[in-house]
Amino acid sequence: MPLTRQRRFVTPGPDETVEELALRALPGEPLEAAVDRIKSWNLHIFAMRKPAGLLLGSDVVFVEPPVG
């Protein structure tokens, strides 16, 4: 039974930076714009994380805005 479409996400690789993740998730986009998109879709990570900017292996990182 197929699952309904939900918001797509990835999880960070070991020691992956937000820049590397942005390039992986949004290939072809200019780096700065890709990073901005990733951050704006994932404020649950980038608003309150200590230390700031730390990506965790268990993070859910959305690679698109909310669906619908």
Added chain:
Amino acid sequence: MDDAVIVGAEIVAGHDGSAELLVRLRHPDGSEGPVVLDEETGLKLMEACAAGSLDDLKGQSWRRIVETG
């Protein structure tokens, strides 16, 4: 890129008994989603935006949330 902006904010009861700030963001494609800020971050955001009320947060860029977090 166009910025995602805050289109609404309200207080919600946090899991730990504190008051938290639920901010609703509208993305450039028109989609909307919530983000929940803890009490400290929520208060900092209101101060950084010189927000006298929750309504004053409307129109603020998502970047303010990251800057104040």
Added chain:
Amino acid sequence: MFDVIVKGGLVVDGTGAPAFTGDVAVKDGRIAAVGKVEGEARQVVDAAGRVVAPGFIDPHTHFDVQLLWDGAARPALEHGVTTIVPGNCSLSLAPLKAADRRRVVGMFQQIEEMPPEAFTTAFEWSWEDFAGYVAAIRKGLSINVAPLVGHSVIRLWVMGNASQERAATPDEIAAMQDLLRECLDAGAVGLSTSFVDVDENGRPVPSRFAQFEELDALCAVLGEYGRMLQCVPEFYATDITIARIDQLAELSLKHNIPTTFSPLFDTAAVPDNAPRAIARVEEHFARGARVWPQMQTRPIDISFSLLRPSLFFARLPRWVRILRQPLDERLAALRDPETADKMVADLGPDGGEQMMGRLVVRGGDAAPSELVGKTLSEIAAARGEVPARALINLSLEHGLDVAFLSASQGHQLTDRIGPMLAHPLVHIGASDGGAHLASFATYGDTGYLFSEFVRKGRYLSLEKAVAKVTSETADIWGLKDRGRLAEGLAADIVVFDADNIDRGAELPSFDMPGDGMRYVRAARGVDTVLVNGEVAYSSGAYTQSRSGVICA
């Protein structure tokens, strides 16, 4: 000769079957007969006019530390809870090397808000491995314990400081697998992990540094034993919750294990939060996965004092501005008559009656004991002030150390939550018993289930509500010996008054080590609790029974 006969009660056997009047006989810690029982017993419990049900099972607690000096996990037992699951949210007290104790204590204090004396004077810390912890609590138990082992402590054991710094290597993951096997062999009923918790410095707990591959490898071990994976996901963020549900479903299907996430909250601010999550769970169950959302029965309260700024005042910019000032300046501003007048005026013509009148003085701080439990409206009337003025003045009179409670500010809509609790795929739990001690009481959720959702809202029948917190919980967790009144099963029994069972008022109690304070709720309407056939609580008092076991 039976040991005990619980006689003449309304038997609700935990299966959801219709109640019937009858007896329950106990012999050697097990249920020997159910129905019309003939014969003698050393002890007869008169249950006329009362419900006789299996003991309740609480699947989400943090009693890990308390169990070392209080084998009843008070007040859980008096609420009819006969089995608890500690070790949730990636944290347990074993396996833990002596050198790492301080680090884990910080994590526990962050979650449990337990005073430091609880870790330094209340027990002798004699173990490192899981078997040692189980042995340490086993001797004093009057409640049953089905312990989880925490992913964060497993990671800390294997990786040390690196557990909060980086991904694990293949060798480290293999070592974690071996350690998990050891814990499961020693009595753990599953593994807990966390995607949200932080330590006392705000740094994410070790489990959050794990790649999905690490969790997958640990779940492969759970699959060898058919055991549970519990996780705590992000709150009020539906898309993230659904992502977590998808991850759990993948692990459940791949390794044929049950999984559960807790808590799932309903909120008017994101009204589709819980319904969307439950819909996703339904999709996964239809594919054969087991992903049980745990939903608590009680509403969420907001509490605050003027010692710290609170978003409770977010609609009052002047209040926020003043309360954000350093303490000396804040006190000066609050004492300034002109400023206080303006603050009171901000509340409008009713002086804050609507916004603040129902606030309750919590106690456990500098508040006068005679005011504890009273509403600000009542206090203001007695003082001849409006509520906003009373809040300021009462706080000033006690160094601002007066906590106020704004009750039922989240997860509070009975007409929405009732049908969700009755949903066959929603697991009633997430009490957090033994955690958040200084913030709110985490006890009595079962009483609230019956008072609010059975008696008042009628969203669940008595039989269904009992089944939800007994047999269904036992089945979800694989606790084969519990959850039903059936011959041969463990004699965990609660006798209660269906018309009165409830949770009491939230009150401060100074019964933690070092006279530490916590908020508790006493039980109402629970007459007798038997654990493995022995009366552990009766007529408002705990007995000397120590019949609790580590159960699998």
